[in-house]
Amino acid sequence: MRNRTNMQIAMQLGAGFGIDSGAWRMPGGDPTAYTNMDSYVKLAQTAERGKIQMLFMADTPALGVDLTNRPPQSPMDPMLALTVIARETERIGLVATLSTTFNDPYNVARQFKALDVISHGRAGWNAVTTSNQAAAANFGSQVASRTERYERAHEFIQLVQALWGSWEEGAMTLDVEKGIYANMNKIKPINLGGKYLSSHGPLPIPPSEQGQPVIFQAGGGQEGLELAGLYASGVYASPYDIPSAKAYREMVRQSAVKFGRNPDEVKVLPGFIPSIASTExxxxxxxxxxxxxxxxxxxxxxxxxxxxxxxxxxxxxxxxxxxxxxxxxxxxxxxxxxxxxxxxxxxxxxxxxxxHGVINYHPVIAGTPEQVADFMEEWYVSGACDGFAIQPDASFDGVSDFVDYVIPILQKRGLFHKDYEGTTLREHMGVSYQYGLRL
Ligand SMILES: Cc1cc2nc3c(=O)[nH]c(=O)nc-3n(C[C@H](O)[C@H](O)[C@H](O)COP(=O)(O)O)c2cc1C
Structure with missing residues (x-):
């Protein structure tokens, strides 16, 4: 029997406005939210007040939209935004998307582990392979074949995890009297290389309170499922109805089993757009x-x-x-x-x-807090998901309405926790401690 109170909720912050392209113009909202970290912090603190397990930032390294009448879709820089938020919050998890195609493992390992240490064990990395032509052009390349993108993603994630583990636990001695800062027998190069990538290491960053960041994944096909089954503790997905969500979650779980993992350690979070008001x-x-x-x-x-x-x-x-x-x-x-x-x-x-939201990327419920909670309960209880990646239509009041009106209903129904289980993202999600590569 699954733990019914453990519904996972990721609050997506995007460019600070909400998923609707008109959200930046809503009266009462902040049209400067994209560049105003105070707005991000306010949303993050509101989500934390609702005991939401994590914030989630999608990101594609390209502008992607015509800004004449609408704002960008991603934050200026997800890592910097989450670092700011880390200092202004205490518990909520901080998950950012970074591409395995348009980065190098050393940089990604370094940025995320630094965020994990800064936030005391609250960081998560959504590893995506990015098939966006505008992004490719920004790096002077073309979109590579799916096979190549995913082969590279395997090497990339393994290198990142190996780098994370290269500074072993207990390496930092900080013996002021003897003048010994660290034990170099426990900080060792990894010397790993593959077909596309290699890195020497070590990474000069100690473990965080959760060891290392939690890995998420969002992507398609058999290749995406393998990535999820092998490495991910969270999967951001886009099924549109319960049967397809159930089938997808089952495939993710089977993939985890195939790679010797406990399927309960991989949480599948479909995107969902609530538009909340007092009446439908x-x-x-x-x-x-x-x-x-x-x-x-x-x-x-x-x-x-x-x-x-x-x-x-x-x-x-x-x-x-x-x-x-x-x-x-x-x-x-x-x-x-x-x-x-x-x-x-x-x-x-x-x-x-x-x-009515019939052509949005994710399902939309436009209705009362009860209707939103009903939708979430039905999906969750029927085994279609382990939680949701919420995209508010307009964030400035959408996040607080969700927290103030929907969360209490979920809690009353015994679907959502009343407080954080611990201090780290791993504890919030109920996923095992991991340090370095999974052997
Ligand atoms: C729900 C979902 C969210 C995604 N979010 C991002 C993102 O934020 N940034 C990005 O570069 N790619 C993102 N991707 C794209 C994947 O990395 C991948 O490029 C895409 O699924 C299409 O290619 P594939 O099916 O060959 O993987 C996302 C994919 C899915 C399914």
């Missing part, structure tokens, strides 16, 4: 307000493509004509389309259909 109607209004701050032209045509009918932005405030409704059908390749079709058939305007 108000939540839809909130989303419509957010939609009003962005250009929906692209979303309207995307919805049309999902349903196999041409839709025009000029018709956004009208229901689909009977003629179009006759031809509209759910795209079997897209798990989001049945719900889109259902709402269209109810005679909703295109704007209202979009406000």
């Amino acid at each position: 109607d108000e939540a839809i209004e909130r989303r419509k307000q957010l939609d009003g701050y962005t250009d929906l032209t692209g979303k309207v045509s995307y919805l049309g493509a999902m349903l196999g009918v041409p839709l025009s932005f000029d018709d956004i405030d009208r229901p689909l004509s009977p003629e179009l409704r006759k031809y509209a059908k759910a795209n079997p390749q897209d798990p989001r389309s049945p719900r889109a079709l259902e709402l269209v058939m109810r005679g909703m305007t295109i704007r209202d259909v979009l406000a």
